[in-house]
Amino acid sequence: MLMETVFRSGELPAVDRFEVFREIISRSHAPTHVTSDFAAEYDAHHRVLELGAIRVWPVTCHPVRFERTTKLIRQSDPEQFHLALPLSGVNQLAWDDQEAQFSPYELHLVDSSRVFDLRMNVVDGHERFAGMGIDVPKALLPLPAGRVERLFGQGIPGSDGICALMARSLLQIVADSASYKPADGARLETVLVDLIAAVFARVLDDDRSLPPESHQRTLTLRIRAFIQQHLHNPELTPRSIAAAHHISLSYLHRLFQQEGDTVAGRVRRQRLERARRDLADPAQYAIPIHTIAARWGFPRAADFSRAFRTAYGVPPRDYRYQATRTASRAIE
Structure with a gap:
């Protein structure tokens, strides 16, 4: 089984839930100020899957706010990108006097080296937000960090093409995490890093910046997904x-x-x-x-x-x- 850390607020007294959740977030990810209007009786189910050097963390929780400040960046910067994927609810991001809102299945990027204010909110009367994130060390991506930083605050539709393939891969890994062996973590890291790099390169319109091996692995994944989607077609050759x-x-x-x-x-x-x-x-x-x-x-x-x-x-x-x-x- 993959290395996995699980937090369920229901296993703790109500008075301790939010404080423990806040500590886990700051310890597992970049140090962040975490606040919520629901802190008194907070409800959250948070998992962290360790896939080599990257972390995938699905979460279902009451609305919550994450603030990454200049002081926190100076104290500690893991030099990582965080790719967020809301599934139910919206992500609201503020930075440099700018704001953006991201709908379900709309990917977006934040940077541990930049100041930001991120709120995970509910819509349409729902009480819980659901989504997932990926923490990726900048040094792990086969793309210049300076180019990737241009994507900060930009929405990336996760409903088609290589973006949809990455979103589906994430959902499958999270759903089937118990079926993987510890040694699979490093392999899944390679798969996800290639997919993330391909998504970034596509949005940046700079596929030439990807190394040949990443191109090949990503192309093979796309072809496999294409085969699965067209198995019913007798003309699939x-x-x-x-x-x-x-x-x-x-x-x-x-x-x-x-x-x-x-x-x-x-x-x-x-x-x-x-x-x-x-x-x-x-x-x-x-x-x-x-x-x-x-x-x-x-x-x-x-x-x-x-x-x-x-x-x-x-x-x-x-x-x-x-x-x-x-x-x-x-x-x-």
């Missing part, structure tokens, strides 16, 4: 995947060969896994097997049956019967 990403077919094959895989092999495994999942779902028992096969890119039932048996050792019909029977017994 190595050639169509290469064309969608404006690369040559030979370059696409080299990217996957570097990981000991093939493009066609990955497509087939992903399709079979989706079909296997649907066959095991009792709610889909009435759906014909050939319909499920076609749904996941196998228009020929015989081809699907042969591929499924090769992958899982049993014909799809037998697998469905065994899986749904097991599920029914579990319910009983």
